[in-house]
Each structure stands twice: as C-alpha cells, then as structure tokens.
Amino acid sequence: MRIASFNVNSVRKRVPHIGRFLQxxxxxxxxxxxxxxxxxxCPTAEFRDLGxxxxxxxxxxxxxxxxVLSRIPFEVVCEALEGEAADDHARYIEVVAGGAHLAxxxxxxxxxxxxxxxxxxxxxxxxLRRRAAGLLDRFQPLAILGDFNVCPTALDxxxxxxxxxxxxxxxxxxxxxxxxxxxGLTDAVRALHPGNRIYTYWDYGPSFEANxxxxxxxxxxxxxxxxxxVSAQVEIGPRAEEQPSDHTPLVIELA
DNA sequence: ATGCCTGTCGTAGACAGA
Numbered sequence: 001m002r003i004a005s006f007n008v009n010s011v012r013k014r015v016p017h018i019g020r021f022l023q024x025x026x027x028x029x030x031x032x033x034x035x036x037x038x039x040x041x042c043p044t045a046e047f048r049d050l051g052x053x054x055x056x057x058x059x060x061x062x063x064x065x066x067x068v069l070s071r072i073p074f075e076v077v078c079e080a081l082e083g084e085a086a087d088d089h090a091r092y093i094e095v096v097a098g099g100a101h102l103a104x105x106x107x108x109x110x111x112x113x114x115x116x117x118x119x120x121x122x123x124x125x126x127x128l129r130r131r132a133a134g135l136l137d138r139f140q141p142l143a144i145l146g147d148f149n150v151c152p153t154a155l156d157x158x159x160x161x162x163x164x165x166x167x168x169x170x171x172x173x174x175x176x177x178x179x180x181x182x183x184g185l186t187d188a189v190r191a192l193h194p195g196n197r198i199y200t201y202w203d204y205g206p207s208f209e210a211n212x213x214x215x216x217x218x219x220x221x222x223x224x225x226x227x228x229x230v231s232a233q234v235e236i237g238p239r240a241e242e243q244p245s246d247h248t249p250l251v252i253e254l255a
Numbered sequence: 256a257t258g259c260c261t262g263t264c265g266t267a268g269a270c271a272g273a
Contacts, residue, residue, distance in 0.1 A: 010261085013262075062262070062271095109272060163256050205259065206259095246272085246273085
C-alpha cells in the first residue's frame with residue numbers, strides 16, 4: 001500500500017500539480033492539507049477521471065481544509081479531532097482503508113494569534129496524542145500523515161532557517177511531538193533515513209534553490225505498520241514546477 | 256527575525272502561512 005501526503009496551499013490552484021503527482025506516483029491514498037476552500041468547492045471530477053474518489057473537509061473563509069483521495073475502498077471515520085467542542089477548524093480526517101486507520105492532519109502553525117494561538121496548537125497536539133493512544137490501546141493499525149508544523153530536531157531545519165522562538169521549533173512543541181511518538185508511533189522518514197537532512201517545505205522566494213527548508217510534513221506509524229514500512233520518500237518534483245505549493249509530497253510504502 | 260512570496264476575501268489591504 002502506497003500512501004502520500006501533500007500540503008497544496010489551495011487545492012483549486014494546485015489541481016494540475018496534484019494530477020501529475022497522482023499519475024507519476026500512483027498512491028493508493030493521498031491526504032491533502034490546506035485546501036483553502038469550502039467542502040463543496042473542492043475539485044473532484046479531475047481526480048475521479050484519474051481513478052480517485054475524493055472526500056473533502058473544507059471550511060468557510062479560505063483557511064485550513066483537509067481531504068483524502070483514494071483509488072481503493074475507504075470509509076470515513078471522522079472529520080474532526082475530538083476533545084474541543086467549539087473547534088471548527090478543518091484540520092483532521094480519519095479513514096479506514098486496507099485494514100488500517102489512516103489520519104490526515106493539518107496541525108496548527110501556532111505563530112499567529114498570540115499566546116492563545118500557540119496554546120491552541122499545544123492543545124491540538126495533546127488531543128491528537130489522546131486519539132492515537134486510544135487506537136493503539138485497541139491494537140488498531142494506525143498511520144498519521146500530514147503537515148505537523150513541527151521540526152522535531154535540529155536536523156529537521158536548515159541552520160538559521162527559523163528563530164528558536166518560532167512555534168515550529170519551541171521546546172514545548174518538540175516535547176509534544178516526542179510525547180506523540182512515545183506512545184508507540186514511528187517517524188517513518190527518520191526510521192529509514194536517520195542522519196539525513198530531508199526537507200518537505202521551502203518558503204517562497206530563494207529558499208528552494210538554496211535548499212533552505214524545513215521537515216514539517218511527517219508520517220507516524222503504529223508498530224504493525226512500522227514493521228511493514230518499505231520506503232519513505234520526499235517527492236521533490238512538484239516543488240520545482242511552475243506556481244508550486246510551498247510544500248512537496250511525502251510518500252510511504254507499506255508491504 | 257520575517258513577509259522581499261502566495262492565497263483568500265473581495266476589490267484595498269488585512270490576515271495567515273512557517
């Protein structure tokens with residue numbers, strides 16, 4: 001099973017990029033983040049023509065938004081992360097496909113909205129940890145893919161790319177990510193590429209050419225799926241295309 | 256340390272992103 005994740009920074013602007021990626025890589029499932037549109041505005045026909053069913057979770061106002069595209073049967077388990085009733089951000093989708101729970105996430109950035117914006121990020125990470133722990137307690141195979149907005153260690157950003165106060169690298173952010181891993185989830189890219197500088201995001205402007213990037217898109221795997229992990233690769237091509245997203249896709253292969 | 260980018264909303268410029 002091949003599963004991919006791609007923060008597209010507007011799904012409507014990135015239909016050609018997504019289409020080319022699907023045709024080249026042919027993932028069984030692709031999780032999208034930052035749709036930047038309402039649910040009913042998410043393109044579907046273009047992806048159906050390529051053999052993919054679409055389930056989008058959008059939001060009014062042009063912010064956030066997640067979706068799954070799949071060429072295999074799937075069932076949507078939930079469209080929001082439990083634990084905060086008033087939370088209307090479109091940041092979570094969970095499906096069951098191929099016998100596993102697969103979650104696509106767009107974790108809050110945490111740099112806007114002052115102290116409350118950052119507190120929301122930390123609460124969201126704890127809610128994700130609880131959701132994952134509940135599934136692991138029931139021995140459900142689980143993969144969480146998406147834009148985590150966390151550089152887990154110093155290896156995961158170009159030196160000097162972010163100030164140490166940035167919400168993507170603060171100690172509390174990294175601790176929350178570690179807490180998530182320590183319930184029994186494996187960082188797929190790091191498991192197979194322990195010492196490499198690997199990035200999934202480059203700011204618009206000269207950052208890509210200078211390879212001044214961040215590794216903030218991740219795939220975390222439960223023990224059953226980690227044992228089946230064959231490859232975990234960043235697909236760099238889409239970032240070099242015309243009018244790209246600032247992120248590029250991550251692809252994992254499970255035996 | 257950010258907004259020299261980009262997208263959305265809405266039709267100027269604020270806000271968010273990371």
